Amino acid sequence: MKLTEKRIMAICFGAVLMGVVFLHFYELTPRTIKIADINEGDYVKITGVIQGIKLVRDKYRHIKKIKYIKIRDDSGGDLRIYAFKNVNKDLTNYIKSTNPTIKEGDIVEVIGTVKVYNGLYEIVLDNISNFKLIEKKNFKRDIYLSPTPTNIYASKNGKTYHTSKNCPYGKKIKEDNRIYFYSEEDAKELGYKKCKWCEDESGN
């Protein structure tokens, strides 16, 4: 069969169409590697422990948005995971989907292309299916603030909580600056210390 110009064009046209269809169904398999071995541009699957989650919370401490998640594995390397726009919403919902929420210490798996920004390795999630909780290790309960007044309150700018309405120090806190806890344990978990006056009052 002689290869005329038209035949070559037909073969190329057919090859391109078949090739595009093939690529549509072909899935790239990410490489499973350790964080210390990654390079910029690698398409990888990494399993690591959450070292930190940078969150944006509302005034009652409910999670509004995830800024980034930092993970680390046993190779000693660490990596940041970012998500933007709709993927960020999906990630935030995913983090909140467990009880307690996904936190530091939990083991997760992430798939994506490694990028470098400001000298740090990061993966920008393009789909929530590329982020998965593998094992929940941190079962510390989630602490939220009460939207309605309770007996346990503090200033949002301080580190002392009060349990008495008559506390002369507590009375000074303006209503706009008050935060309310569900329990004293919550206040202590968040690093607040009981007011001495309220301590003595409750002792009496």
Added chain:
Amino acid sequence: MNQAINPFNLIFLFLGCICGTFTGLLPGIHPNTLIPISLLILPYIGSQNYVCFLIGIVITHYFINYIPSSFIGVPDDETAVSVLPLHNLTLKGYGYEGVMLCGFGGFFGIIISIFLFFILLFINIDIYGTYQSFKPFIPYVLILLLFISVIFSKNRFWSIVVIILSGLFGIEVLYNHSSVSNILTAIFTGMFGIPLLLENLKKNKINHQIITFPNLNVSILKYVFVGTIGGFIRIFLPAIGGAQINFFLSKLIRENNIKNFLVSQGAITLSNEVFSILALLLIGYGRSGTAVAIKNLSINLHFNIIVYMLIGAGVGYAILCSVSKYFLRYISYVNYGKISFYLVLFCSAVVFILGYFSNYLFYYLVVYAISACIGILCVKSKVNMSYMMSVLVFPTVLYYIMH
């Protein structure tokens, strides 16, 4: 300039120019492929010297790149529009003139770019703010530019076919799949390198070359200026290559004069690279691979890089003048078909090696093969090669619309 010119920086600038000479002669090698390789020497020479080396290699590469485009007929995404007129000039015996015109455009394009940069600095225009307000319109501008290019094309049916096939291919590789490092090398080598090399396999010799500097007049600077503006506008249009900007410009200014066309080609490519690097000084961010590499070094950039760019431009143009003369003296004696055959093997080897080290060799080779088929279809149907840039335009439009 608040920093003196360091002699060591100059040495690395010249070293970069020498390396850029070799890389510019090799078809299928794009500056973005050079940058990861060049990073290997960074720990040994320091950041400031590396910046000068990078400037030298990239500017000279773009100058010298006109040689394989013109003499062998192997373009890249930057020279895709100019390759046929340049190559036709070579086949007629006037290759040197064609290359000199592109080099002239590039050299003066760099000078005008620097001049425009100082004007922008003086009037203190908020380029970043302008870009942010322009960003939502980018996908529609890209669609409009594609539409205009189809309207002006001679072979509308095949132009549309090539645009759609390239675009769908680009969506699959660059949007639907996670990005694989250096996949653009496989795409551009396949699309722009292989088809013309395969066409040249049938040729044995080309005409004897006449080595004369072209007659230039002052009016040619008008086209350098137009090309420089095109290079500046290109910064705001992601995915649009120099070839496409020049194609749109050539339709808008209705330019039929080959000399003016080639001069504006040279200006667009070099001015775009220079503007991209200078944007680092203006807004702290640049679009080209070189600008991103310099930004990632996290060093304080000083205005003395302008001097290094000017020196690099002068050296690059001088090397272009002498190397192209040397090439042309001997090109009519060599077996053209054999050179093209070895270049096909070389380009394929580069893609194979990059694919092997990316750990996705099969995927790389499939992408390379499809790119080559699109390129062959484009050449056989006599459609302008710049239409294949839809491979970048379609995924970019999709990305901006969906995000």
